[in-house]
Amino acid sequence: MKNRDITLHINGEECRLNVAVNRTLLEVLRDQLGMTETKYGCGTGECGACTVLLEDGKAINSCLTLAATMDGKRITTAAGLSDFGRVNHIQQAFIDEAAIQCGYCTPGMVLKTASLLATNRDPSDEEIRHALEGNICRCTGYEKIVKAVRKAARTMPAPAACGAETCTEVAQ
Amino acid sequence: MNRETIVGTSAPRVDVRDKATGQALYAADIDLPGMLYGKVVRCWEHAHARVVRLDLSAAAKSPGVVRVLGPQDVTANRYNSSVLDLMVSEQMHDMLGDIEDQRIFTDHVKFQGDAICGIIAKSEEAAERAAAKVIVEYEPLPVYLTADASKQPDAIRFTPEKPGNLAFQLPEPMFPGHALGGGDVEAAMRDADLVVEDVFYVPKQKQCQMEPHAYIAKLDSTGRLNCWTSSQMPKLVQAKLAKLFGLPMSLVKVTPTVIGGGFGTRLGLISEPQACAMAMSVPGHAVKLLTLREEDWVISPSRHPGKYWMKIGFRKDGTPLACDARFENYKGGYYLDASGTAFTAGAWLGGMYKFPALRYKGESYFTNQGLTGAYRGYGNPQTNFVLEQLIDRACAQMGADPVEWRKQWHKGVGDDGWCPGVTYPSCALDECLDRGAAAIGWSEKRRQYAHQSGTVRRGVGVAVMNHTSGAMPMLLEHTACTVKLNEDATAEILFACSDMGQGSHTALKQIAAETLGFPFDHVQLSSGTSDVAGFDIGAHASRTIYVGGAAVKKACEDVRRQLLERAGRHLQVSPDELDIRDKRIFVKADPARAIEAETITRAGVYHFIDPATGQAGGEPGQIQGYVSFFAPHNSPPFGASFAEVEVDTETGEVRVLELVNAHDIGRAINPAAVEGQLEGGIQQGLGFVLSEEMYYDGNGRILNNSFTDYKMFGPSDMPKITTILVEDPDPVGPFGAKSVGESGLVSPVGAVANAIFNAIGIQFTEAPITPEKVLKGILEQGVRDYGSIGGAH
């Protein structure tokens, strides 16, 4: 199997890596970098547990993305939304609204929320539900997750006050 | 008025910061030095076959392979991956006919996905490559997908102990005539003015917990077998593994990991035997065994599908006279949980209404479908789909209001619950029905929907349920709990029962803090490992708060008593005259006379004698409390669900507009967590009744083991949800709490089916009620106004 040298900027840190060309971004994050906050739920793009965020605010399924094609990209994982244990406003909203049960879907859910809020600061319930379609939660019935996204939108720091490190979720 | 300050609040969950940032470690996230990777080679081609040749030689030579293991290379002992056999007495075990019929690797494939052999390699990729090089030749055997097929006299026996492939039926010595109930059903039916009867089919639903099963096992240098698992029942897994591998329990250590959803699927063993067998062949190395999603789907047990007959007789005035029922479930290839659901489906039936005569028969037949076992609700959604539809059929024919009929005839305080002799200590079902009906606008909508026209019709429906709080008296209900006070008067609690994500550890911490009179954050709760934690059955039967909470409360009361006794000696009053608030112990009649709890705990641990005076600084000894607790009773919760649906009579699509779940939970220790259980339950209940089923081809191979092909309700499919917590404190449960873990999914099943009946006047006997079935029903029976049926108005 061929390998390729790539550079990824993950949560603000530069990672130079040598990856097999058939490895998915999910495998590289979890197995090569030990970043287990990105979860495996299906491996086939159907559940959103493996969601990561790109710099343009787009959320992708890392299980469907070959790492070798991501050279030079800026990537945010759920751990990158918090800073030395200080959770960001999206994670806080999920905590406040009791939107976390088993937590397995949560990293993907908060990143999908960040992606939604990057383009739509005031989404309707319908827009929220639509945005979360690719992320499965089997515990909550989505009720409290939708509430959490609404709260995250309300508590989102104003763009002007938003420094580069406090606002990695929109990765501007 | 409640005087509690911590119980009854939505305290934030203890584990959410880790989960929100992705730092929580699920089994697959754990990495140990020098770890190897296991892979189980499974039979994907057949659901019933004999292995005639197994050639591992090419796989053994594959790069990176450390070991290959066939059936001869692992223990020949058999096991039963369920834990029910450990939860009954030996005598009852014999009566139930529990057997051990599973092997780590098999040469007789009984379902698609049965384990054939194992590979251990230096990487997952190497293990997978080697797995592809394993050569297996099979002799296909006839595939039996239903009980009708496998009970034929010429069918191959799944196991010699079970003639006719009848894995289980209610045992004669306990249930005369193999039936649960009592009274003369035949005579009562003869007296009935109205009899409703039908045959139903209930589906094979999958738990679909988001975390696929994952394990790590290691035989360490002291000869101990270590297993990291997300089982819901770590202590019973320890016992099962010890027995399977012939080890004393002291040489088996189980470390529970964070659980990414359970819903019953982790009730007992799944691949722990394979993971441990692999680890035992490479002493000193940890072996990680992961499960692919498509594999998870076929190897872990699902809900029991099958045929369900029921017949109910009534007098003209609505009085129920008798209920006769039989549930014949399609067990899957192995015995596990064969006795459980076959019994409980009838138990919930018996616990619901005042039938003077009842006869329920439950049977489990081996089939070559995937395994069946525990799934949240455990027989209850099946019964709800059948019973609640027949009640509404009768109501329509008698012109009775379904809410009023249920209020009149449901069982309540003092009646026998699901187990005869164990009576209901509390029941607030009437309030659930009243508040639920008001929330959905029952009376107006029923009137409005009685006569409709147009292609899109609406309906509202109701259903009720009873469940359980623990499994007493049928199964062992035992929990041990230890509480120790640190010198700064903070508490550490050890309690083996896992939190599957429902928030039970948070609620237990609230119970502990409240009982001790300590702030929430000054209490720590851990489930430890099998080394340190005392006995506990595990998280099943919605028992964690009702039984576990009572145990934690009792252990904390012990600690509190010790604290007050020492404080009483210090303050020179009797302990009864004292109370604790915020770690301050004070005389109730004179709150100014007080001592800090910390003064006592510190003196107990740092117990110095003043060398000058020879005086001790306080009473010696660290305060610890312990309880080995057996639940004295069972206080089942009740629930009423109301659904409003819209049926498109041209496409057959059913849209659920609103679902109200009103539940009598006794007391909500943590209201947000309780709501979360009810809301999540609705998603699974809607799936059961409308969309979720595992489909097989004629050869027993699954057709939809993916999230695209197996349809669960997604965020946009979910209706408007209203949860109503009806709090009527139970006299037995801790702080009045009853259970809530499973019950939320049960009555949405019947409520939706009944709402469809109200909308188009047709009942569907097969779940899930998919658009194809609705269209077929409309084609065959035609859309009818509910108001034109029988005596309905």
Ligand code: FES
């Ligand atoms: S793991 Fe990537 S979408 Fe499920």
Ligand code: FES
């Ligand atoms: S919280 Fe368990 S899957 Fe979402």
